[in-house]
Amino acid sequence: EIVLTQSPGTLSLSPGERATLSCRASQSVNSNYLGWYQQKPGQAPRLLIYGASSRATGIPDRFSGSVSGTDFTLTISRLEPEDFALYYCQQYGSSPTFGQGTRLEIK
Amino acid sequence: QVQLVQSGAEVKKPGSSVKVSCKASGGTFSNYPINWVRQAPGQGLEWMGRIIPILGILNYAQNFQGRVTITADKSTNTVYMELSSLRSEDTAVYYCARGGTLGFDSWGQGTLVTVSS
Numbered sequence: 001e002i003v004l005t006q007s008p009g010t011l012s013l014s015p016g017e018r019a020t021l022s023c024r025a026s027q028s029v030n031s032n033y034l035g036w037y038q039q040k041p042g043q044a045p046r047l048l049i050y051g052a053s054s055r056a057t058g059i060p061d062r063f064s065g066s067v068s069g070t071d072f073t074l075t076i077s078r079l080e081p082e083d084f085a086l087y088y089c090q091q092y093g094s095s096p097t098f099g100q101g102t103r104l105e106i107k
Numbered sequence: 108q109v110q111l112v113q114s115g116a117e118v119k120k121p122g123s124s125v126k127v128s129c130k131a132s133g134g135t136f137s138n139y140p141i142n143w144v145r146q147a148p149g150q151g152l153e154w155m156g157r158i159i160p161i162l163g164i165l166n167y168a169q170n171f172q173g174r175v176t177i178t179a180d181k182s183t184n185t186v187y188m189e190l191s192s193l194r195s196e197d198t199a200v201y202y203c204a205r206g207g208t209l210g211f212d213s214w215g216q217g218t219l220v221t222v223s224s
Binding site: 033035037045046051054056057090095098100101 | 151169209210212217
């Protein structure tokens with residue numbers, strides 16, 4: 001099983017700042033089948049990024065994803081008030097797994 | 108775009124089973140896998156298994172092997188997830204999600220299953 005470790009657990013920032021969320025995989029992720037999801041209270045997760053760096057339909061371009069080996073990064077260039085939420089990374093290969101999540105909170 | 112509509116909340120006794128449905132509204136599942144993911148209160152996301160309805164191909168997470176059964180009714184565009192031998196730790200919101208090579212791009216609204224004596 002591929003274990004995904006997200007850091008930090010909580011990130012406190014202000015609107016307009018840049019957010020950098022990390023996700024490290026315990027082994028290589030097949031074909032970069034790595035996604036990022038945003039979840040708000042009482043809602044289902046929403047896909048932001050797939051294939052490590054491709055934005056899903058309708059996702060603003062302030063969200064971007066990158067990869068270096070087994071290290072994946074979600075960057076939000078300028079935080080909007082609606083971006084404060086929980087974020088999960090996921091590898092969706094043969095046996096999908098999720099990271100434990102990063103909470104992005106208003107400072 | 109296809110929307111996934113799940114069945115309503117359930118309250119079950121320990122040791123019993125629950126069956127949750129996920130219906131494609133406005134289209135079909137086509138050849139996409141349909142996954143089941145659960146989230147216990149205040150906890151993260153846990154993948155349970157998936158089915159490719161058009162092919163009947165199944166994969167289950169090791170943690171749920173022997174306790175979960177996923178089936179599909181192609182005639183009604185509905186996928187079912189049945190979890191047996193319920194215990195209090197199975198109290199969670201259960202989601203279905205369409206997932207392929209482009210990630211889990213469409214999710215149901217979630218079904219709360221409460222296990223309590």
